[in-house]
Amino acid sequence: MSAPGAVTLLGPQRLAPTLPDVVRAAGIDLQSSSCAPMATITAGWQEREDDDRDLVDALLGNTVNLRLYARAADIFERDTELTAAHSERGRRLRDLQSLYELRLGHAMDAVYELAERLDGGQLVDDEIRSALDAVRALDQRLLERSGEVIDEFVEQWRPAERDVVAAHRADVATILAESCGLAIAGGQVPTLLNRIHLLGVADHVAGLPVFAWSAGAMIATERIVVFHDDPPHGRRYARMFEHGLGWFPGVVAMPDARRRLHLDDPLRIGFLARRFAPAVCLGFDDGAHLVSPIDGGNSSSSERRDVIVRRGVLHLSDDGSVDELAA
Amino acid sequence: MRPELEALRRDAVADPTAVDRFVDGHSFPLIDDSTSTFVYRGEADSVRLRHWVYGLAATPAFTRLDGTDLWYVVLDVPRDSRIEYKIEVIRGDHVESIQDPLNPFTARDPFGANSVLQTDGYERPAWTLPDPEARSGTLVAHRSHSPALGRDVDLSLYLPARFRPTSRYPLLIVHDGSDYLDYSSMQVVLDNLIHRLELAEILVAFSNPQDRLVEYADHEPHARYITDELVPWLETEFPLVATAGGRGLMGASFGAAASFAVARRHPEMFGRMLLQSGSFAFSDIGESERGPLFAPIEAMVNEFRADPEPFSERVFVSCGTFESLIYENRSLVPVLQSTGMEIRYVEARDGHNWENWRDRLRDGLSWLFPGPLWMVYE
Numbered sequence: 001m002s003a004p005g006a007v008t009l010l011g012p013q014r015l016a017p018t019l020p021d022v023v024r025a026a027g028i029d030l031q032s033s034s035c036a037p038m039a040t041i042t043a044g045w046q047e048r049e050d051d052d053r054d055l056v057d058a059l060l061g062n063t064v065n066l067r068l069y070a071r072a073a074d075i076f077e078r079d080t081e082l083t084a085a086h087s088e089r090g091r092r093l094r095d096l097q098s099l100y101e102l103r104l105g106h107a108m109d110a111v112y113e114l115a116e117r118l119d120g121g122q123l124v125d126d127e128i129r130s131a132l133d134a135v136r137a138l139d140q141r142l143l144e145r146s147g148e149v150i151d152e153f154v155e156q157w158r159p160a161e162r163d164v165v166a167a168h169r170a171d172v173a174t175i176l177a178e179s180c181g182l183a184i185a186g187g188q189v190p191t192l193l194n195r196i197h198l199l200g201v202a203d204h205v206a207g208l209p210v211f212a213w214s215a216g217a218m219i220a221t222e223r224i225v226v227f228h229d230d231p232p233h234g235r236r237y238a239r240m241f242e243h244g245l246g247w248f249p250g251v252v253a254m255p256d257a258r259r260r261l262h263l264d265d266p267l268r269i270g271f272l273a274r275r276f277a278p279a280v281c282l283g284f285d286d287g288a289h290l291v292s293p294i295d296g297g298n299s300s301s302s303e304r305r306d307v308i309v310r311r312g313v314l315h316l317s318d319d320g321s322v323d324e325l326a327a
Numbered sequence: 328m329r330p331e332l333e334a335l336r337r338d339a340v341a342d343p344t345a346v347d348r349f350v351d352g353h354s355f356p357l358i359d360d361s362t363s364t365f366v367y368r369g370e371a372d373s374v375r376l377r378h379w380v381y382g383l384a385a386t387p388a389f390t391r392l393d394g395t396d397l398w399y400v401v402l403d404v405p406r407d408s409r410i411e412y413k414i415e416v417i418r419g420d421h422v423e424s425i426q427d428p429l430n431p432f433t434a435r436d437p438f439g440a441n442s443v444l445q446t447d448g449y450e451r452p453a454w455t456l457p458d459p460e461a462r463s464g465t466l467v468a469h470r471s472h473s474p475a476l477g478r479d480v481d482l483s484l485y486l487p488a489r490f491r492p493t494s495r496y497p498l499l500i501v502h503d504g505s506d507y508l509d510y511s512s513m514q515v516v517l518d519n520l521i522h523r524l525e526l527a528e529i530l531v532a533f534s535n536p537q538d539r540l541v542e543y544a545d546h547e548p549h550a551r552y553i554t555d556e557l558v559p560w561l562e563t564e565f566p567l568v569a570t571a572g573g574r575g576l577m578g579a580s581f582g583a584a585a586s587f588a589v590a591r592r593h594p595e596m597f598g599r600m601l602l603q604s605g606s607f608a609f610s611d612i613g614e615s616e617r618g619p620l621f622a623p624i625e626a627m628v629n630e631f632r633a634d635p636e637p638f639s640e641r642v643f644v645s646c647g648t649f650e651s652l653i654y655e656n657r658s659l660v661p662v663l664q665s666t667g668m669e670i671r672y673v674e675a676r677d678g679h680n681w682e683n684w685r686d687r688l689r690d691g692l693s694w695l696f697p698g699p700l701w702m703v704y705e
Contacts, residue, residue, distance in 0.1 A: 215704040232693040
């Protein structure tokens, strides 16, 4: 896996697109005749992958869509053995998630029930800390077990060596080698992530600036956390999903935070921040972006958080407060 | 009596303008934690409150505040309540039924409009109001002839925003479809819930009856129309999931009974049911007072109670605690549960009306056809 160049995480782009400005600020002049195209990934939009007119226009027409969703569909149609194995991989991952969610619900219930003991003092604080440690252990266990499932799939089926996959991977590598950067749109997290893995995108981004928003921003981090504080049904606890690509370590990306999170609930925000520490939970709403200048992935998490540009990014603190990251 | 009215009673004796100031200075009805005071101003022989809260006197009389043209009546109404009502003003032999002139909140229904009391805690859900950020679906009108019903039928078909012929969509058939669109804002609700990712992108067929009380009362031709004509046509013309889990039926009142009846006649065809304030009358423990129009439904419900069999996979049931059908609906829930179907039952402090049914749509639809809320970040 190669490390990209500067990575920019952005908020949602549908209603208030800022991508063109951010790309320009990164020194990429897509209008220039000498500028290579921007590679794009819209696989998170699934069957709407090709409905990318707005994105193409925003990037002045100088784009090339990697069409990972369509490529995966072609692979699944032509390599039935791999398709069956990939389906089984997906089923096992979903089963793991389901078991994890069952345990997570009870573990988080314990955290909140302890928090209701208002008069507990230090005794209760210690128990809350311990209960959160139990949740963190559960999160970690899910990451490890899902990682095992993914590794087993790769070891057993070696997708990169299969003819259909190899051909598509070669195409993707060529396109990326001739691109000025990579833009990853949001959409459905599992689809986006596993298409990127299947087509080997991470192997060919060395030095490329990456611009990723919403689900794209989530998968660019080390750990993907899915979240919603007001679902119509079921528990409201954020869930670990899988390892991300690790291109922007030290951060849990939370797109559309004002709509999805109860930012005015210090207890929830504090638990969220403490649960995922030392990574920092950052909210990305419309117009927000955050640029890391460091490439290579060789730096420590704390160094990687030393970003050069930030705008409108919300920092969720372990004391329950929410503040915009200072400029 | 509320303290404001007590004070007004004293002030009005000496100051005729006190009533004007009182009316201008308050919002009506007057609401506190457990009571609501309805107020009417005007000359009349008597004034009554017409509401539809089951168990209370249907038309409690207003009391005139001594020496004024102000009338009031107090009802015990808990928090989180929503009550539709009218004021009846009686002058001589004439009874005029009007909306409350002092209350701006109204609700429309097929019979006109009522005033609405909203006690503390009730707030119209944001997802029932147009959201400029939500992409709009499309309503397509369709007319066809139904051999089963022996008449032409008019449908409105809702296609979600960004509808694609290459996708596969679940299907929901709605009884009293035009009323759901007109009085329950259902197109807005669908657009919003899909936009919020709480509801799967779905195709919805809004159907309408001709003789509702016949066609919706366990009427075999109606069931045949739905299962042998409408569903096959829709599944031919549109890209639908076409499995039980991808098909739903819904309705309110007699429309809920019709949904229940169709699904019972064709178990395994509809895996998702949304039944609101169903007219689930029964008479197996004594004669029902519902009248002859309910007879076919009573026979159906009696039969189901005697021999409950599953007819779907997931059934969402809702009912207002202020409506008389709360008894029938509460009675039905354990029988439904005994079949092994997955049941979700919700009550609200509301009546037998379209806005009650509107306010429960998020709960019901998102449970029956959940959207990709947790996994999609656009």
